[in-house]
Amino acid sequence: MLIKTCRDGFHHPVSSEITARDVYQGRRDLVKLMAGGLAGAAMASWASRAALAQSATPRPGKLAPLPGVRSSLTGAVTMERLTDYKDVSSYNNFYEFGTDKSDPAQNAHTLKTSPWTVEIEGLIKKPAKYTLEDLLKLSAQEERIYRLRCVEGWSMVIPWVGYSLSELIKKVEPLGNAKYVEFVTLADPKTMPFVGSRVLAWPYVEGLRLDEAMHPLTLLTFGMYGEVLPNQSGAPVRLVVPWKYGFKSGKSLVKIRFTDKQPATAWNKAAANEYGFFSNVNPNVDHPRWSQATERRIGEDGLFAKKRKTLMFNGYEAQVGQLYAGMDLKKFF
Numbered sequence: 001m002l003i004k005t006c007r008d009g010f011h012h013p014v015s016s017e018i019t020a021r022d023v024y025q026g027r028r029d030l031v032k033l034m035a036g037g038l039a040g041a042a043m044a045s046w047a048s049r050a051a052l053a054q055s056a057t058p059r060p061g062k063l064a065p066l067p068g069v070r071s072s073l074t075g076a077v078t079m080e081r082l083t084d085y086k087d088v089s090s091y092n093n094f095y096e097f098g099t100d101k102s103d104p105a106q107n108a109h110t111l112k113t114s115p116w117t118v119e120i121e122g123l124i125k126k127p128a129k130y131t132l133e134d135l136l137k138l139s140a141q142e143e144r145i146y147r148l149r150c151v152e153g154w155s156m157v158i159p160w161v162g163y164s165l166s167e168l169i170k171k172v173e174p175l176g177n178a179k180y181v182e183f184v185t186l187a188d189p190k191t192m193p194f195v196g197s198r199v200l201a202w203p204y205v206e207g208l209r210l211d212e213a214m215h216p217l218t219l220l221t222f223g224m225y226g227e228v229l230p231n232q233s234g235a236p237v238r239l240v241v242p243w244k245y246g247f248k249s250g251k252s253l254v255k256i257r258f259t260d261k262q263p264a265t266a267w268n269k270a271a272a273n274e275y276g277f278f279s280n281v282n283p284n285v286d287h288p289r290w291s292q293a294t295e296r297r298i299g300e301d302g303l304f305a306k307k308r309k310t311l312m313f314n315g316y317e318a319q320v321g322q323l324y325a326g327m328d329l330k331k332f333f
Contacts, residue, residue, distance in 0.1 A: 017086055025172060060085050066161050082145070083156040085225050087299040092232045093150065094251055095193035095200055096185075103194075110191045110230035111252070116236050116328040122258035123178035126171065130296035132236050136222060139167040143226065144219065146242035148249070149281050149314050155295045160240050161223035166214045174210060174258050182206075182263035183239055186257035200266050206250040207263030207277065208241065217242055217316060221249075243313040243320045247277045276333035280324070283310035285333045 094104035097111075116132040130138075141161055148156045169181075187203030189195045195202050212218065219240040222229060227233040234251025241248050247267055257263075267275035274288055283293045294307035313320050324332075 014078055060225050060227065065227055065228065066223040071294050080145075080147070080157045083158060083297065084299050088156055088158055088224070089230050089233060091154075091156075091298055093234055093247060095197075096187065096195050096202075096204070096252075097232065098194050099199060104232035105230075107193055108195070111186075111231040111235065112191055113231065113236040113252075116254075118237065119255045120168070120172050120257075121255065122182075123175040123260060124258050125173035125175065125231065128172065135168070135220070135237060138171065139163040141222065146217075146219070146240060146251065147244045147314050148240070148242065149244075149295065149310075151245050151247070151266055151275075151287055151290075151292070153290060153295050154294070154298050154306075155314075156298045158224055159226070160219055161226065162219045162221035162240070164216045165218045165220045165239070166216060168220060168256075169210075169214055172258075176259040177260045179210055180259050181208050181210055181260055182255075182257040182259055183208075183250040185250050185252055186252040186254045200270055203254075204250065204266045205263060206239070206248055207265050208248075209323075210258075210321075212241070215320060215323065217319055243279060243280060243316040247275070248279050249293070278324075278332050280329065280333070281314035282312060282333065284312075285330050 016153060019096045090105045091101045092104040093101070097104040097107040114132070117127045117129050118132075118135060119127075121127045141163055143159050143161050145157060145159045148158055150156075183206045185204040185206075186192070187238065208218070219242075220241045221234070221238050222236065229238065234249075237253050238251040239253065241247045262277060265275075265277060267279075268277055281292075286292055293310055295310050296307055300306075311317070
């Protein structure tokens with residue numbers, strides 16, 4: 001296990017903050033699966049197993065396990081206590097299934113995640129259409145504990161499963177004039193009951209600068225807590241960008257486009273004065289309707305929980321701060 005030191009921008013926890021051992025007990029089974037040569041067979045049956053992930057309020061151990069996950073944590077690790085799975089899977093922003101935080105868990109069972117393809121296009125040498133199985137085989141998956149921050153002042157600590165998006169980007173070979181990456185999510189009114197509502201322009205679109213997308217912390221994500229993503233969390237494949245606000249991490253991706261122009265993202269189009277393109281976690285830039293200087297952790301006594309100080313770049317300043325050197329972070333928020 002790689003534990004970042006204070007020098008790297010991370011702090012060792014007190015004993016009460018250490019992740020419970022039983023959270024990761026399932027990894028031993030995954031290691032046994034790999035040792036027995038069954039990972040390939042398990043991958044082939046992904047579609048049938050993914051159907052198990054569609055219950056409204058899933059719990060760990062009830063969904064399909066992810067095959068071939070590395071047994072040790074790599075990348076940036078925080079030893080903060082994990083948010084309970086039941087809270088992560090029942091408090092969601094997924095407007096295609098409703099605007100209330102509890103709506104996606106109630107409504108997302110209608111999402112069909114198999115078959116699934118993601119089209120890669122734009123300013124690249126090797127445009128292609130990948131099946132979910134193709135994406136899964138592209139690189140070894142690993143489990144990384146990342147914080148996810150919501151603009152309303154809430155945060156979660158989640159063990160995501162996936163691999164650095166840079167692995168896919170390298171494979172498609174961006175052209176020299178590619179500066180941005182646009183992420184387009186599914187917008188199917190037949191399976192997503194709130195697509196068509198006026199709250200946002202559909203499909204939901206997000207975007208990153210190419211260097212942000214290439215950063216090793218940016219994760220192409222297929223699961224969490226050692227299992228496939230439940231529908232309400234962005235199944236079957238989503239983005240996780242841990243130093244930005246959660247809405248930058250597009251769910252249920254169907255297209256990734258490389259461009260020389262900054263993409264018009266969903267929330268930036270809806271309210272440009274409130275949601276900038278970069279959307280980096282910055283405690284010094286308030287949302288027009290609330291302060292972002294403090295936060296509460298989901299599942300910790302609700303409105304009566306003791307607030308935490310919001311960390312610059314969500315605590316990943318040592319890793320990503322150089323991406324924004326010289327920028328006015330109040331202007332480019």
